[in-house]
Amino acid sequence: MKKTTKIPKATITRLSLYYRQLELLEFDGYRLVSSEKLAWLCQVNPAQVRKDLGYFGEFGIRGVGYDVRDLQAEIKKILAVNRDWNLAIVGIGKLGSAILQHQNLYIRGFKCVAAFDIDPRKIGKISPAGIKIRDIEELEEIARDLNIEIGVITTPASAAQGIADRFRRAHINAILNFSPARITVPECCLVENIDFTVTLDMLTYKLGHDIVQQYSA
Amino acid sequence: MKKTTKIPKATITRLSLYYRQLELLEFDGYRLVSSEKLAWLCQVNPAQVRKDLGYFGEFGIRGVGYDVRDLQAEIKKILAVNRDWNLAIVGIGKLGSAILQHQNLYIRGFKCVAAFDIDPRKIGKISPAGIKIRDIEELEEIARDLNIEIGVITTPASAAQGIADRFRRAHINAILNFSPARITVPECCLVENIDFTVTLDMLTYKLGHDIVQQYSA
Numbered sequence: 001m002k003k004t005t006k007i008p009k010a011t012i013t014r015l016s017l018y019y020r021q022l023e024l025l026e027f028d029g030y031r032l033v034s035s036e037k038l039a040w041l042c043q044v045n046p047a048q049v050r051k052d053l054g055y056f057g058e059f060g061i062r063g064v065g066y067d068v069r070d071l072q073a074e075i076k077k078i079l080a081v082n083r084d085w086n087l088a089i090v091g092i093g094k095l096g097s098a099i100l101q102h103q104n105l106y107i108r109g110f111k112c113v114a115a116f117d118i119d120p121r122k123i124g125k126i127s128p129a130g131i132k133i134r135d136i137e138e139l140e141e142i143a144r145d146l147n148i149e150i151g152v153i154t155t156p157a158s159a160a161q162g163i164a165d166r167f168r169r170a171h172i173n174a175i176l177n178f179s180p181a182r183i184t185v186p187e188c189c190l191v192e193n194i195d196f197t198v199t200l201d202m203l204t205y206k207l208g209h210d211i212v213q214q215y216s217a
Numbered sequence: 218m219k220k221t222t223k224i225p226k227a228t229i230t231r232l233s234l235y236y237r238q239l240e241l242l243e244f245d246g247y248r249l250v251s252s253e254k255l256a257w258l259c260q261v262n263p264a265q266v267r268k269d270l271g272y273f274g275e276f277g278i279r280g281v282g283y284d285v286r287d288l289q290a291e292i293k294k295i296l297a298v299n300r301d302w303n304l305a306i307v308g309i310g311k312l313g314s315a316i317l318q319h320q321n322l323y324i325r326g327f328k329c330v331a332a333f334d335i336d337p338r339k340i341g342k343i344s345p346a347g348i349k350i351r352d353i354e355e356l357e358e359i360a361r362d363l364n365i366e367i368g369v370i371t372t373p374a375s376a377a378q379g380i381a382d383r384f385r386r387a388h389i390n391a392i393l394n395f396s397p398a399r400i401t402v403p404e405c406c407l408v409e410n411i412d413f414t415v416t417l418d419m420l421t422y423k424l425g426h427d428i429v430q431q432y433s434a
Contacts, residue, residue, distance in 0.1 A: 012422050016415040020397060043399060079418045080425025094318050098311035099413070104374075104397055108414045150420060157321075174420045176413075180237060180321055182260060190423050192416045196316070196393070197325045198233040199409045201296045203367060203391045205229050206407050208297025 011052045012079070017042045018049065019075045025068050034065040081109055088114040088148045088172065090163045091155030092122055092133050095178060099154060100129040113146045118159075136166065143170035150174045157181035164191070228269045229296070234259045235266065236292045242285045251282040298326055305331040305365045305389065307380045308372030309339055309350050312395060316371060317346040330363045335376075353383065360387035367391045374398035381408070 021041040025033055039046040053059050053071075056078050060066045076082040087105070089096050092115050099105070100112050115127055116136045123135045134142060142148070151167040153160050153175060160181035167175055167189075174190040177183055185191055205211075238258040242250055256263040270276050270288075273295050277283045293299040304322070306313050309332050316322070317329050332344055333353045340352045351359060359365070368384040370377050370392060377398035384392055384406075391407040394400055402408055422428075 009419070012419055013415055015422075016412075016418040017399065019418075021399070041399070043401070078422065080421040081418060085417075085421060094311075094315035098315040101311050102413065104414055105417070108417075110414065110417050149424065150417070174424050176416060176420060182234065182238070182258070184260070190420055190428075192420050194411060194413065194416055195233075196319065196411065197321055197327065198230055199393060199411055200302075200322070200325075200327050200367070201233040201236075201298060202226070202229055203393060203407055203409050204297040204302060205232075205295065207366065207391050208295075211407075 007055050011055060014042065014044060014048070014052050015075050015079060017044075018052070019072060019079070022068050022072045022075070026072065030068050032065045033068055033071075035060065038066065084109040084111055085150055086111050086113045086146055086148045087150045087152055087176075088112075088116060088139070088143060088146075089152040089154060090116045090136060090139075090166075091153060091159070091179075092117045092127060093154065096152075096154035097127060097129070099152060099178075100127050100131060110150070112152075114142050114148060116142075136163075139166050140170040143172055148172055150176060153177045153179050153183075155179055164189075224272050228272060231259065231261060231265070231269050232292050232296060234261075235269070236289060236296070239285050239289045239292070243289065247285050249282045250285050250288075252277065255283065301326040301328055302367055303328050303330045303363055303365045304367045304369055304393075305329075305333060305356070305360060305363075306369040306371060307333045307353060307356075307383075308370060308376070308396075309334045309344060310371065313369075313371035314344060314346070316369060316395075317344050317348060327367070329369075331359050331365060333359075353380075356383050357387040360389055365389055367393060370394045370396050370400075372396055381406075 018038060021038060035046045035049045039049045059071055059074055087110055089100055089112055100115055105112065112131065115131045115133045116139055117123060117133050118136050122133045125133050127133055149172065151172040153163050155163055157179045160177060160179040161183050164175055164183040164185055168185065173188055177191055177193045180195050180197065183191060235255060238255060252263045252266045256266045276288055276291055304327055306317055306329055317332055322329065329348065332348045332350045333356055334340060334350050335353050339350045342350050344350055366389065368389040370380050372380055374396045377394060377396040378400050381392055381400040381402055385402065390405055394408055394410045397412050397414065400408060
């Protein structure tokens with residue numbers, strides 16, 4: 001494998017999309033797929049598919065295409081999703097509950113194994129997903145016991161930084177942040193933000209400027 | 218304003234972030250901000266802030282900085298969020314309900330004015346957000362009556378393309394797609410995807426490859 005630090009973020013996002021389409025292709029009984037077909041399914045151009053995969057090795061056979069199952073396995077390895085990951089969710093409001101029950105996470109090996117809140121009316125209750133809602137004070141202990149590696153923040157913005165700090169103390173070094181707050185973490189920690197309004201701003205920007213659709217991850 | 222089609226997508230995403238921090242600065246009583254401070258708050262470098270804003274004009278005063286309130290107004294104009302937008306949400310499960318009630322959308326002028334489902338047990342009920350859940354068959358009529366411009370898909374993947382086609386027939390040309398399905402739309406339509414698992418894949422990729430944190434939108 002070549003050096004991974006120079007690989008564009010967009011390449012990694014597209015690998016996720018390729019993987020998803022490969023799953024569907026396998027489900028439909030395909031054993032081989034050309035870069036042209038995979039590209040068409042993912043709404044990118046074939047050269048992009050070849051370039052993205054080329055960062056990580058030689059996976060296709062010229063004139064034949066990619067083995068659907070092998071390429072899935074390779075991408076899973078690259079994305080490090082060839083194993084399960086344990087998640088903790090903090091902030092069990094509407095959004096937190098929805099994510100706790102988000103089928104797609106479980107299917108893809110992202111296991112929400114713990115849920116936390118600060119609201120005494122919620123603590124101790126069993127969420128509809130069947131997971132007990134715990135006091136945030138228990139985070140460090142539970143994180144250790146359940147080997148939690150990814151923390152999900154679904155609190156209001158004002159609480160987000162405090163939760164990020166707690167994650168760090170609990171040795172949870174990867175954070176998925178759904179709050180609109182920007183959080184600051186030390187260099188050893190990873191944060192990805194999902195902010196619906198930022199994405200909506202992208203739509204309104206394009207609507208406002210009459211920009212036609214381009215590929216978007 | 219210069220030609221907007223060449224402007225990187227990441228610039229638009231950062232404009233959303235700048236806007237958010239400017240709001241907080243105004244709330245805290247600041248009237249001016251330097252590009253250095255704004256950059257620091259947004260976790261980007263100052264040259265990036267100046268470059269991003271430079272695509273759209275000259276907003277700062279050398280040696281003084283940006284007027285916090287004026288720059289907010291300019292960014293709102295650029296992002297076309299200087300007015301409200303009406304949204305329809307299709308698929309009122311856990312996630313759809315959470316989005317219907319997502320305070321942050323309303324605050325930022327994204328009004329969820331209609332909710333649709335295909336489940337007869339849901340149709341006719343009032344969602345906790347106070348919006349009546351309607352039969353998807355009513356989409357075209359309601360879209361016209363309520364001037365809906367953005368459609369939000371929170372259905373399972375298998376239903377997503379059908380909903381996108383319905384949006385198109387209802388002249389809703391901008392779609393925010395929360396389903397893991399890739400949807401195909403004609404060139405006149407816009408789609409932005411929010412897929413939690415794609416973002417989690419980015420985290421696991423970095424965890425798996427020991428990549429330290431870089432700025433991520």
